[in-house]
Amino acid sequence: MTSSTTAATGQSVIRTDLRDKLTGQAKYTADLKLPGMLHALVLRSPHPHANILSVDTQAAARLPGVYAIVTPFDVPPGKVAPDLAILDRRVRFVGDEVAAVAAADLDIARQALSLLEVEYQALPFVLEPEDALKPGAIVIHPEGNPGGNLVGGKPLSLERGSVAEGFAQAELVLEEEYFIPVHSATALEPRAALAAWEGDSLTVWKSSRGVHVDRATLAEALGIPPAKVRVVGPYLGAGFGNKDESRLGALAAVLAQRAGRPVRLEYSRQDEFVAGRTRHAARIRIKAGFKRDGSITAIHTIATLNKGAYLASGPGVARRLGQGSLYLYHCANSKYEAYLVYTNRPTGGSYRALGAPQGHFALETLMDRAAEALGIDPLEFRLKNQVRAEGQPGRRTTPPGQNIDSQPLEGGVPFSSNGLDQCLRLGAQAFGWGEPAEQPADPAKKRGRGMSMMIYRGGPGFASAAEVRIDRSGVISLVCGLMDVGEGATTVLAQMAAQGLGLDSRDIRLIFADSATTPNAPITAGSTATFSTGTAVVQAATSLRGQLLELAADGLEAPVDNLELSGGAVYVKGDPARRMSLAEVVRRAASDVLSASASVNPGSPNHIINSFGAHFAQVEVDTGTGQVRVLRYVAAHDSGRILNPRLALNQVEGGISQMLGFALSEELVTDGPTGITLNGSYLEHKCPTILDYPDIQIIFADVVDPIGPLGAKALGEVPAVGVAPAIANAIYDAIGVRFTRLPITPQRVLEALSLQRSAVSPPTTRSNRGGGLIADG
Amino acid sequence: MPDAVPAAATTATIALEVNGRVHRLTVRHHWSLLDVLREQLDLTGAKRGCDRGECGACTVLLASRPVYSCQVLALQVGHRPVVTVEGLGESNILDPVQQAFLDNDGAQCGYCTPGFVMSARALLDDNPHPSDDEIRQALAGNLCRCNAYGRIIQSMRAMRDAAR
Numbered sequence: 001m002t003s004s005t006t007a008a009t010g011q012s013v014i015r016t017d018l019r020d021k022l023t024g025q026a027k028y029t030a031d032l033k034l035p036g037m038l039h040a041l042v043l044r045s046p047h048p049h050a051n052i053l054s055v056d057t058q059a060a061a062r063l064p065g066v067y068a069i070v071t072p073f074d075v076p077p078g079k080v081a082p083d084l085a086i087l088d089r090r091v092r093f094v095g096d097e098v099a100a101v102a103a104a105d106l107d108i109a110r111q112a113l114s115l116l117e118v119e120y121q122a123l124p125f126v127l128e129p130e131d132a133l134k135p136g137a138i139v140i141h142p143e144g145n146p147g148g149n150l151v152g153g154k155p156l157s158l159e160r161g162s163v164a165e166g167f168a169q170a171e172l173v174l175e176e177e178y179f180i181p182v183h184s185a186t187a188l189e190p191r192a193a194l195a196a197w198e199g200d201s202l203t204v205w206k207s208s209r210g211v212h213v214d215r216a217t218l219a220e221a222l223g224i225p226p227a228k229v230r231v232v233g234p235y236l237g238a239g240f241g242n243k244d245e246s247r248l249g250a251l252a253a254v255l256a257q258r259a260g261r262p263v264r265l266e267y268s269r270q271d272e273f274v275a276g277r278t279r280h281a282a283r284i285r286i287k288a289g290f291k292r293d294g295s296i297t298a299i300h301t302i303a304t305l306n307k308g309a310y311l312a313s314g315p316g317v318a319r320r321l322g323q324g325s326l327y328l329y330h331c332a333n334s335k336y337e338a339y340l341v342y343t344n345r346p347t348g349g350s351y352r353a354l355g356a357p358q359g360h361f362a363l364e365t366l367m368d369r370a371a372e373a374l375g376i377d378p379l380e381f382r383l384k385n386q387v388r389a390e391g392q393p394g395r396r397t398t399p400p401g402q403n404i405d406s407q408p409l410e411g412g413v414p415f416s417s418n419g420l421d422q423c424l425r426l427g428a429q430a431f432g433w434g435e436p437a438e439q440p441a442d443p444a445k446k447r448g449r450g451m452s453m454m455i456y457r458g459g460p461g462f463a464s465a466a467e468v469r470i471d472r473s474g475v476i477s478l479v480c481g482l483m484d485v486g487e488g489a490t491t492v493l494a495q496m497a498a499q500g501l502g503l504d505s506r507d508i509r510l511i512f513a514d515s516a517t518t519p520n521a522p523i524t525a526g527s528t529a530t531f532s533t534g535t536a537v538v539q540a541a542t543s544l545r546g547q548l549l550e551l552a553a554d555g556l557e558a559p560v561d562n563l564e565l566s567g568g569a570v571y572v573k574g575d576p577a578r579r580m581s582l583a584e585v586v587r588r589a590a591s592d593v594l595s596a597s598a599s600v601n602p603g604s605p606n607h608i609i610n611s612f613g614a615h616f617a618q619v620e621v622d623t624g625t626g627q628v629r630v631l632r633y634v635a636a637h638d639s640g641r642i643l644n645p646r647l648a649l650n651q652v653e654g655g656i657s658q659m660l661g662f663a664l665s666e667e668l669v670t671d672g673p674t675g676i677t678l679n680g681s682y683l684e685h686k687c688p689t690i691l692d693y694p695d696i697q698i699i700f701a702d703v704v705d706p707i708g709p710l711g712a713k714a715l716g717e718v719p720a721v722g723v724a725p726a727i728a729n730a731i732y733d734a735i736g737v738r739f740t741r742l743p744i745t746p747q748r749v750l751e752a753l754s755l756q757r758s759a760v761s762p763p764t765t766r767s768n769r770g771g772g773l774i775a776d777g
Numbered sequence: 778m779p780d781a782v783p784a785a786a787t788t789a790t791i792a793l794e795v796n797g798r799v800h801r802l803t804v805r806h807h808w809s810l811l812d813v814l815r816e817q818l819d820l821t822g823a824k825r826g827c828d829r830g831e832c833g834a835c836t837v838l839l840a841s842r843p844v845y846s847c848q849v850l851a852l853q854v855g856h857r858p859v860v861t862v863e864g865l866g867e868s869n870i871l872d873p874v875q876q877a878f879l880d881n882d883g884a885q886c887g888y889c890t891p892g893f894v895m896s897a898r899a900l901l902d903d904n905p906h907p908s909d910d911e912i913r914q915a916l917a918g919n920l921c922r923c924n925a926y927g928r929i930i931q932s933m934r935a936m937r938d939a940a941r
Contacts, residue, residue: 014879021887022875022894024822024862031821107805188826188834188888188922237824237888238923269827486886486923646882650928654885657924682831682920690916693926 008498008505012646016491026235029192038102040265041109045091048344048675049125052089056117065104066112068258078221080246083144083311092309094676095274102255102263129304129341140342151340158409159335166298166333170289178284178362179741183666185351189237190272195252196262201228204249208233210523212481215515217246233513238486241350242277273680277349281306284362294376298333301325307342312349314340321355324363328455329385332393353717364452364725389418403603406457416607419638419701423614426699427636431616444624448734451616454722458609459531459714460602462522466536468544469595474583477509481521488647489529493537500541502566527714532602534709539598551588604707611714612638615726621734626746630694638701641711652698655719660688663724796864804851811835811846822862822891833919836892837861843899862891883932885923892919905940
C-alpha cells in the first residue's frame with residue numbers, strides 16, 4: 001500500500017503486552033484495588049425455576065463490615081439485556097443471581113450471604129427443548145416471550161432453491177441426527193468487575209469484550225446518562241467471545257453506590273462454569289441428496305438449540321450453525337431451519353465460532369458417510385463439491401450497492417477470494433492423505449485418519465473506527481475503542497498503523513479499551529477485529545501519512561510524490577540527507593496535534609468475504625480403555641494475508657487444541673431430577689492439557705484478499721470450526737464407528753465397541769467400512 | 778487490607794519471605810498463601826483461576842518447588858522462601874524463561890502465564906536439558922485455556938537447545 005521500506009505487517013513482531021504478562025505486571029480486573037474497596041459476593045439460586053417471594057436482609061445487614069446489599073426488591077428496574085434484569089424476582093436456572101452483598105472482606109461477605117433468608121416458590125422446570133416445546137410446558141419468560149419457550153415464537157427458516165426439487169433429483173439420500181451437548185468456555189480468568197462512583201459519575205473496570213457496548217448497557221440498566229459512565233477494559237484473561245453480559249458490572253455499580261465505596265465483584269470458578277456462558281447444545285437433523293456422480297442435489301438441516309435460561313447471543317448462534325450446510329458445498333437447493341428454545345439450564349452464549357462447530361460436526365461427518373456410500377475418497381468428494389470462487393448458484397437478493405452479508409443465503413454473488421481448494425490440496429499433501437495410517441504393534445490400538453473442511457465469516461463486522469495522531473514531539477498514537485480479548489488485536493492493529501506510516505510498530509503508543517478516551521467501537525467478536533477495525537486503522541494511517549507528506553513537502557521544497565516516509569522521518573527520494581524528523585514536520589502544522597480518523601462500514605457490495613480451512617487428523621484409539629489420542633494434525637487455512645505469522649500460528653494451534661475438548665472430553669452435565677449442574681470444575685469438565693497437545697502443523701494458503709485491509713481476512717474463530725468432524729471421521733477410519741454424539745469419551749467408545757462386537761455385521765476394516773455402526777450413545 | 782474481622786476468625790502474626798524480602802504480617806488461619814500474596818502484599822502476578830488446585834495459575838516456588846499457592850495456607854509456609862513471578866529476573870533483564878516465552882510467543886491472554894513461567898523455572902532448575910516428555914509432564918499441572926501449548930513447548934525447546 002505504500003512504497004515504505006518498512007514492512008511492519010507480515011512480520012512476527014512480539015505481542016505488545018507480552019513482557020508485562022510474563023513479569024506479572026499486566027493488571028487484570030481482579031488485580032485492581034482502590035482505597036476503601038469492598039468485596040462483593042453473589043447469592044445464587046438453588047432452584048432451577050422459582051419465584052422469589054421475599055429476601056430478608058436484616059440479619060446480614062447487622063453483621064459488622066457489611067456495607068451494602070442488593071435484592072430483586074430494591075434493585076434499579078433497568079435491564080442489562082432484553083430478557084435479563086440486573087436482578088429478577090424470578091430465577092431460571094440453578095446458579096442464577098438472587099442477591100449480592102458488599103463487605104469489608106470476603107470472609108464477612110461469605111458470612112453475610114449465609115444470613116440472607118430467601119423465600120422461594122418453586123416452579124416446574126424443563127431442561128430439554130423437546131419438553132419445553134410441549135403444549136402446557138411452563139413458560140420461562142412469560143413477559144418477553146409469552147407464546148411459549150420457542151424464542152420469537154417461530155423458527156428461523158431459510159431456503160435457497162427448493163430442497164423438495166433437489167431431493168426429487170437425488171439418486172441417494174442420507175439422513176442422520178446428531179447431538180452436541182453443552183460445554184463451557186470457562187476462560188481461565190473468572191469474570192470480575194470493579195465499580196467506583198465519584199459524585200454521580202460511575203467508572204467500571206471489568207472483564208469486557210467491548211467497553212463502549214458495556215457503557216451503553218450499564219447506563220441503560222442503571223438509568224443514568226451514558227456520559228456519566230466510563231468503562232475500562234483491563235487485560236482480559238481471555239473470553240473466546242464468552243464474556244458478553246453486564247449483570248456483574250451493574251451489580252458492582254449498585255453496591256458501590258449504596259456503600260459509598262468502590263466494590264470489586266469476582267466470579268468463582270464454579271460461577272464461571274455455571275453462570276458464565278456455555279456453548280449451546282444442539283440436536284441437528286441433516287438430510288442430503290446426491291447423484292451417483294457424487295454431486296449434491298439438496299441439503300436440509302433442522303437444528304434445535306438449547307438456549308438455557310436467557311437469550312444472550314442465541315439468535316446469532318442459531319444462524320451461524322446453519323452456514324456450513326447452506327454454503328460450504330456447491331448446492332442449488334439448501335434449506336436451514338432452527339428452533340431456539342428456552343430451558344432452565346445455564347445460559348448458552350457466544351463461544352468461539354458460535355454455532356459453526358456444531359453445524360460443521362453434523363455436516364462434515366454426514367458428507368464423509370456420503371463419500372463412502374458413493375465410493376469416492378473423502379478428499380476427492382470435497383474437491384469436487386466445494387463451493388467455488390463464483391459462490392453458490394442462484395440469484396442475488398441483496399439490493400445493488402448494499403454490502404453483502406458475509407453469512408449469506410443468496411446465490412449469484414462471488415467471493416472476494418476463496419482459498420478452499422488450496423487449503424484442501426496443501427493440507428492433504430502435507431498430511432500425506434491417501435496413505436493408510438501406520439498401525440502400532442499393539443493390536444489393541446487402532447489408528448485412523450480423517451478430514452474436514454470449513455467456511456466462516458471473513459471479518460466484516462459492525463461499523464468500526466480508529467484515530468491515529470502525532471504530537472509535537474513526534475509520538476504517534478493509535479486510538480481505538482476496541483478491546484484486545486487476549487488474541488493480540490492491539491499488536492496486529494499497531495502493525496497495520498505502522499505499515500502506513502513507515503514505522504516500527506513498537507514505536508506506536510496504544511490507547512485502547514477506555515470508553516472515556518477512545519472512539520466508539522463494537523465488541524470484539526466474530527473474528528472481525530483485524531478486518532473491520534483494521535480497515536479503519538489503515539485508512540486513518542494513510543490519511544495521517546498524507547497530511548505529514550503535505551507538510552514536509554513545503555519544508556523540504558519537494559513534491560509529495562518525491563517524498564519517502566520511513567523510520568520516523570520524511571526525506572527526499574534519492575537524496576536522504578534532505579530530511580525532516582516527524583517532530584519537525586508536526587511543528588509546521590497549525591495545531592499541536594495532527595490527527596486522522598476513519599469510520600468504516602466494513603464489507604463489500606459485490607463480494608462475499610469468507611475465510612476457509614481444511615483439517616486432517618490422525619488418531620489412535622485404545623480399544624481396551626476407549627481413550628482417543630490425536631497424534632497428528634494438519635490444518636490449512638485461508639485467512640487472506642497473514643499479518644503476524646507467529647501470532648496467527650499460535651491462534652490456529654490454540655483453536656485446534658481447545659476444540660479437542662469439544663470433540664473428546666468436555667460436557668457440562670445438568671442433573672435431570674434437580675436441575676443442578678454437576679461438574680462445574682476443571683477436574684470434571686475436562687479441558688485439554690499440554691499432555692493432550694498433538695503434533696500440529698499449520699499451513700496458510702497464499703491468498704491476498706482484494707478487499708480486506710492489507711489483504712487480510714478473519715482468523716480467530718475459524719480453526720475451531722472443523723476440529724470435531726476431522727477427529728470423528730478419523731475415529732471412524734480407526735474403529736469403524738460413526739459417532740453422532742459429542743464428546744467422544746472413553747466410555748462412549750467402549751460402549752460403541754461393545755455394541756459393534758455384538759452386532760450382526762461385524763466388519764470394521766477400512767476396505768469394508770460400509771458395515772460401520774452409528775453410535776449415538 | 779481487611780478493616781473488620783469476624784469475631785470467630787483467629788489470626789496469627791507470621792514472617793513471610795517473598796522474593797528475598799521478609800514481611801511481618803497478621804493473617805487469618807484459613808488464608809491461603811495466594812490470598813496473602815495478592816491481597817496483603819499486592820503481588821498479583823499469581824492469579825486466582827480456580828482457588829481449588831485445578832488450574833495452576835497461582836503457581837509459585839516454595840523452597841524452590843512449584844506449588845499451587847491457593848492450596849498452601851499462609852501459616853504453613855514457615856521459614857521456607859517464596860518466589861513469585863515478580864521475583865524472577867533483574868530490574869530490566871528477564872529471566873531466561875521469560876525471555877524464551879517472549880521470543881517464542883509462549884502466551885496469548887497471559888492469565889496462565891505467570892504459573893507456567895514458575896513451573897518452567899522449577900523444571901529447568903532441576904533439569905536444564907529436559908526431554909519433550911519431561912517438559913510436558915512438568916507443565917501438565919498448568920492449564921492454558923487459550924491452549925497456547927504449542928508455543929509454550931516451543932519456548933521450552935528453544936531454552937533447552939540454547940543451554941546445550
